[in-house]
Amino acid sequence: MDFRAQATLDQLRQAFEMVQLGSGVSLHEANVIDDYGTAEQRLAARALDTEQHWWEVPDEAIALGWGYCALSFMDARGLHYYLPAYASWVLRRGFQSDSAAFEHTIYTLESVQERPGQFVLFNFSQAQAIQAFLQYLLSVDPDDSCFTHHYQRAHAIWTAHAETLKEYTHD
Structure with missing residues (x-):
């Protein structure tokens, strides 16, 4: 794992x-x-x-045939808890997994606009961590990957989401 992936993992861990x-x-x-x-x-x-913490979720549970699509059936609390586990799994596995968990994680991040109620618990620093995760994927994406436009769309959505959250943050 390169230092950028590790830094993104650290940002996810801190934010969530x-x-x-x-x-x-x-x-x-x-x-x-x-x-x-x-x-x-x-x-x-x-x-x-x-598990008591999202970072304790076993990789096998995420990668298994049924685990990869679980994010679609989460409520807002479940998604808030498991999304950093899935993003961390993607960072650790990179492009080296046959599991559909990779694609489903990106799909979930793209679906913010279709399922806004699912994302209400995310705060500004968490949205920034997701944004950093997507930026990392864009930076290491193989040229002409079939996922490039999905990363770009999700990144744009989370950038806008973070900006909206920033407006309402009174820290």
Whole structure:
């Protein structure tokens, strides 16, 4: 991992350090939601997610066939908690994974405008960390990658989102 990826990981960790899942939809629970599971099945699945911090989410849970699409079934709290785990996974794996988690992470970041309620918990420093993550991907993207326009679109969206948050930040 190069120093820019490490710096971006550090920025994500710092910006999202205090984020807890709380009552948000958990990773295994999202899979049950995807399968139209019952409330009892959701509760049982949620019990499988025992991590106290998002950075403890196992890479295998993100990369597994069901894990990569879990972000689509998260509520705002779940997305706020798991998105830095997914972005960190992408930074550690780079372009070296066969998992669709990579593509799905970028898709999720592009969908802010279609799902604005899912992103209400992100603050200015968190939006900046996501923006830095996307900037890093743009900087290492192979020329003419099929993802280039997705990175660019997501980066533009998060740049605008960060600017909006900055206007409302009274720190």
